[in-house]
Amino acid sequence: MKKVQFKSSYSQYLFLAPQLGILLIFLYWPIIQTFRDAFTMQDAFGFGSKFVWFDNFLFIFDDPAYFIAFKFTIIYSFVITLITGSIGLLLAVQANNVMHGKSTYKTLLIWPYAIAPAVVGVMANYFFSERFGLLYHLFHELWGFNWYESVFDSYIYVIIAGSWKQISANFIFFLAGLQAIQKSVIEASMIDCKNSFRRFWTITFPLLMPTTFFLIIINITYAFFDTFGIIDTTTIGAPSGETRTLVYKAYMDGFRGLDLGSAGAQSIMMMLIVLVITIFQFRYIEGKIHYN
Amino acid sequence: MTRFITSSFSHLILLIGILIMVVPVWMIFASSTHTSSMINMNGLQMFLGDSFYENYLRVLLYQGGFFKEITAFKMFFNSFIMATGVAILSVVTSLMAAYALVYYRIKYATLLFWIIFITILVPLELRIFPTYSVMAELNLVNSYFGLIVPISASAIATLFFRQFYKTVPDELLESAKLDGANTWRFFVDFLIPLSKTMIVAMLIFMFVFGYNQYLWPLLVTTSEQYWTVVMGLKMMSGSIVHRFAFVMMSMVPPILIIIVLQKYFIKGVFQDK
Numbered sequence: 061m062k063k064v065q066f067k068s069s070y071s072q073y074l075f076l077a078p079q080l081g082i083l084l085i086f087l088y089w090p091i092i093q094t095f096r097d098a099f100t101m102q103d104a105f106g107f108g109s110k111f112v113w114f115d116n117f118l119f120i121f122d123d124p125a126y127f128i129a130f131k132f133t134i135i136y137s138f139v140i141t142l143i144t145g146s147i148g149l150l151l152a153v154q155a156n157n158v159m160h161g162k163s164t165y166k167t168l169l170i171w172p173y174a175i176a177p178a179v180v181g182v183m184a185n186y187f188f189s190e191r192f193g194l195l196y197h198l199f200h201e202l203w204g205f206n207w208y209e210s211v212f213d214s215y216i217y218v219i220i221a222g223s224w225k226q227i228s229a230n231f232i233f234f235l236a237g238l239q240a241i242q243k244s245v246i247e248a249s250m251i252d253c254k255n256s257f258r259r260f261w262t263i264t265f266p267l268l269m270p271t272t273f274f275l276i277i278i279n280i281t282y283a284f285f286d287t288f289g290i291i292d293t294t295t296i297g298a299p300s301g302e303t304r305t306l307v308y309k310a311y312m313d314g315f316r317g318l319d320l321g322s323a324g325a326q327s328i329m330m331m332l333i334v335l336v337i338t339i340f341q342f343r344y345i346e347g348k349i350h351y352n
Numbered sequence: 353m354t355r356f357i358t359s360s361f362s363h364l365i366l367l368i369g370i371l372i373m374v375v376p377v378w379m380i381f382a383s384s385t386h387t388s389s390m391i392n393m394n395g396l397q398m399f400l401g402d403s404f405y406e407n408y409l410r411v412l413l414y415q416g417g418f419f420k421e422i423t424a425f426k427m428f429f430n431s432f433i434m435a436t437g438v439a440i441l442s443v444v445t446s447l448m449a450a451y452a453l454v455y456y457r458i459k460y461a462t463l464l465f466w467i468i469f470i471t472i473l474v475p476l477e478l479r480i481f482p483t484y485s486v487m488a489e490l491n492l493v494n495s496y497f498g499l500i501v502p503i504s505a506s507a508i509a510t511l512f513f514r515q516f517y518k519t520v521p522d523e524l525l526e527s528a529k530l531d532g533a534n535t536w537r538f539f540v541d542f543l544i545p546l547s548k549t550m551i552v553a554m555l556i557f558m559f560v561f562g563y564n565q566y567l568w569p570l571l572v573t574t575s576e577q578y579w580t581v582v583m584g585l586k587m588m589s590g591s592i593v594h595r596f597a598f599v600m601m602s603m604v605p606p607i608l609i610i611i612v613l614q615k616y617f618i619k620g621v622f623q624d625k
Contacts, residue, residue: 075456093485169373172373176582176603
């Protein structure tokens with residue numbers, strides 16, 4: 061904290077009030093309602109609701125579709141993190157290597173970051189449509205690709221659609237991380253180790269750890285929440301619910317099924333997952349990596 | 353010689369990366385300049401056709417059958433209002449809140465810190481129906497206010513501003529105090545000019561964030577008059593080339609902003625040179 065500060069006075073609340081006000085009304089109030097929904101059950105005719113303890117949670121644990129969505133979300137975030145992280149790192153290392161054109165490459169690779177996931181999904185749709193989709197026909201020739209029926213193929217579809225734009229974010233963050241490494245460290249390592257491949261994995265990559273873990277969190281959050289627009293414009297869960305993320309399933313249950321109790325319980329389960337990931341990051345990972 | 357080979361290899365990899373990014377978008381663009389019958393017969397195109405003006409003008413201005421009540425032009429207008437509103441509201445409130453957290457000796461500073469920052473862990477997607485019912489209770493469904501404010505309820509920019517303020521040397525406040533500046537003057541005359549890059553970076557970030565919203569506008573606008581571009585993708589009908597044209601236009605504003613203001617964005621977010 062700052063050594064020099066202003067004394068506490070009423071004016072501090074004037075600075076805090078706008079943000080706190082918005083957060084209380086449009087964030088805390090809905091969160092309280094989420095908890096209320098999760099522990100109550102709506103009357104079938106909408107006349108009232110009653111407190112049902114953990115019934116809504118028991119129902120979602122009994123629902124095989126919940127575990128299918130859970131499994132898919134885990135696989136999806138893992139694969140997206142792996143693919144976008146490694147391609148982003150590969151590109152960033154190459155861009156950091158070249159003498160000329162570094163900023164041109166940056167410009168040519170940064171823009172997909174700005175495209176909305178829903179727009180990416182609509183585009184992916186054109187490449188995977190049965191009628192004229194290039195990738196659909198290419199994969200169909202290779203192994204009889206058909207995402208309408210095969211779970212594996214529908215995974216491939218949403219993984220490609222989900223990874224494409226996220227490569228850009230990984231590239232920018234890794235490049236910034238690489239440029240932050242001090243020149244003297246790299247020069248010293250060049251004297252000690254002639255093999256550039258080994259040098260990268262033993263010197264550079266460990267120094268990139270803070271960036272890597274930051275990106276893991278960013279990518280997991282992206283796969284959990286931001287991919288809603290992608291799923292909703294590509295498979296819509298096809299073949300039969302196997303490509304629904306947890307967020308997508310909660311939304312569908314709440315919106316189509318009008319089951320707010322279940323949607324609330326599913327939201328709270330997701331809050332717990334996010335909390336666990338965050339605590340894991342702070343407690344376990346942050347302590348193990350070295351910042352220079 | 354080895355230097356030349358490794359650097360050629362780097363350029364090659366980067367070129368492949370760029371092609372993976374550019375080719376899909378280019379093909380949709382090229383296809384959007386053809387006629388529908390051409391696409392239906394021959395699939396996606398690699399080269400430009402001659403229906404560019406025809407297709408794009410029709411998508412922008414056609415009212416009635418194609419978009420029922422709303423033109424694509426109106427959707428762009430709505431998206432701009434929404435994105436600009438989200439950017440300004442969230443950046444201004446975050447700038448102020450971060451100022452109070454860093455520059456005041458507040459009694460419950462830790463508690464306030466957590467009240468504000470724990471919200472980052474609860475994205476809108478996790479509280480979407482209750483947020484909707486709050487908006488319905490406040491009579492804010494189908495309004496620009498309803499599109500903007502729940503998206504602006506975000507502490508991400510606050511986190512960035514707080515980090516930035518902490519790197520500002522203490523001497524700045526000391527000398528400002530000697531000059532007789534009060535809290536408001538110090539904030540407006542000293543801190544805000546110093547935070548210019550960070551402010552622009554956060555405005556870009558929140559503008560793109562607001563523009564790209566999909567689920568929330570889908571839920572909170574039942575009247576077509578408030579439809580935004582990104583949610584409009586789901587709603588639009590019409591022939592295939594018109595859909596291509598609409599998709600292409602929908603991505604232009606955020607891409608343009610990111611490319612033109614790239615320097616500020618990268619500098620602010622990464623504190624890069």
